[in-house]
Amino acid sequence: MxxxxxxxxxxxxxxxxxxxxxxxxxxxxxxxxxxxxxxxxxxxxxxxxxxxxxxxxxxxxxxxxxxxxxxxxxxxxxxxxDDPMAGLAERDRGVISCYAQGKxxxxxxxxxxxxxxxxxxxxxxxxxxxxxxxxxxxxxxxxxxxxxxxxxxxxxxxxxxxxxxxxxxxxxxTLELEPDAPEVDHCGSCTACLDICPTKAFPAPYQLDARRCISYLTIEHKGPVDPELRGLMGNRIYGCDDCLAVCPWNKFAVAAGEMGYQPKVGLPELAELAALDDAGFRARFAGSPIKRIGRDRFVRNVLYAIGNSGLPALREVAGGLVGDPDPTVADAAQWALGRLGA
Structure with missing residues (x-):
């Protein structure tokens, strides 16, 4: 070497x-x-x-x-x-996973x-x-x-x-480098990450069923989300940090040194996001990993959050999308209206 x-x-x-x-x-x-x-x-x-x-x-x-x-x-x-779970109480705003807040x-x-x-x-x-x-x-x-x-x-x-x-x-x-010793498990009896999951996506410790994971549902899943799960998603519109945020080992977490990871998205208003067309979506999230899921899937997520908000003031926003050209967006808008008592 x-x-x-x-x-x-x-x-x-x-x-x-x-x-x-x-x-x-x-x-x-x-x-x-x-x-x-x-x-x-x-x-x-x-x-x-x-x-x-x-x-x-x-x-x-x-x-x-x-x-x-x-x-x-x-x-x-x-x-x-900042506390990544603080935004869950802001019902008129959307929560985006920390990893996607910056570049x-x-x-x-x-x-x-x-x-x-x-x-x-x-x-x-x-x-x-x-x-x-x-x-x-x-x-x-x-x-x-x-x-x-x-x-x-x-x-x-x-x-x-x-x-x-x-x-x-x-x-x-192709170089032969000296390997390091593998790390061993230090979770002990803690189950904080399992207990906090809103959709119970962990069938057992160390096992994940992606089909119930909010990160998967908001990012990877195409088409309508199971109605049973929509109400559990809260105002999480891209990813979910709950299981990461509650880990006790984070008291030793290393600070981020890359300025590019500094939040640029913040807690955007759901009404603003729901109004995005394709061009507006691409401009809004240029350089962000959010861009890859496209406007339709993103606005679908926003409408689920609107339906979960309990805010009658957002009825008009949802109502404006019931005729959206994308059938999944239209379905989400109709669901949101139903949740808001329209």
Whole structure:
């Protein structure tokens, strides 16, 4: 490895803005394939067909790129400064997940990964591939294998020195790097994340049924949401942070160093959002991960929040969309009117 020490790599990763780095082998998570298979067999992935389509690669990092000899896992903090659940009481406003409040993390993390990867090649040679949540990579099991933290009962990664407000990135490399010791579970008897879930999306600790998860329903799910679940979504219009927000390990959370993650969206008014047409939506959320779900799905979410608001003043807003060209939006508007007593 041309004399490069792993501590140099970690130091460089911290200089780039990551808050933690670790190394594992591509074959370090042999149990991941079986867990993924069971998850898919239960249908808990919902409409996320891409998870099944690339099951082999997702279940085996070694199959994704056979030439890889090491996986460098990196964590980047986006810890919110304010209570992310405070907005749930603002019934005329929409709550957007903290990770989507600023710039799109895919762009920011990948840029950092590429810089670190180029430095690694300059120092030690080899080849690399970088991944940020858009390729069939099991980031969370690999991060645990690399010692960054462990997958909590809410299935997200958390660490004793990180909390759980982190993005994960991976650098696969042909270099042989010394692996780190995997982290072990420190959740103990705590069930705060399971108990807080509004839709009871956790069938058991360490298991998630995406079909009931508000993050999935507001982002990945196409078409109407099950009426049983709409009333439980509250005013969450893009994602949900409840299970993350209540984790006690967040008292050790690392502050976000990237200015791009600073909130730009805030708590927007539901009436304003419901009035967005396609062009207005794209302009409003340019550079944000919210943009990828499109106007129709987003306004659908807004109308569910309007229906849950209990505010008669929003009847007119909902009524104005019952004839929307998108049938799912029209259905959501009709549902909202019914909830508001029209």
């Amino acid at each position: 041309k004399g490069l020490r792993k501590e140099q790599l970690v130091a460089r990763a911290l200089e780039e803005g990551f808050v933690k780095a670790g190394v594992c082998r591509p074959d370090a998570v042999p149990e991941a394939a079986g867990r993924l298979r069971a998850f898919l067999a239960e249908g808990r992935h919902g409409q996320m067909g891409w998870m099944a389509e690339r099951e082999e690669w997702r279940g085996s990092p070694a199959a994704l790129w056979p030439e890889a000899r090491s996986v460098i896992m990196l964590a980047e903090a986006y810890t919110p400064e 799109d993390y895919h762009d920011l993390v990948k840029r950092r990964l590429k810089r670190l990867g180029r430095w690694l090649i300059d120092q030690a040679g080899g080849e690399i591939k970088v991944f940020v949540d858009t390729a069939p990579v099991m980031e969370k099991p690999l991060a645990q294998a690399a010692g960054l933290g462990w997958q909590g009962k809410h299935t997200n990664l958390l660490g004793r020195d990180l909390g759980n407000w982190v993005f994960l990135g991976a650098i696969f490399t």
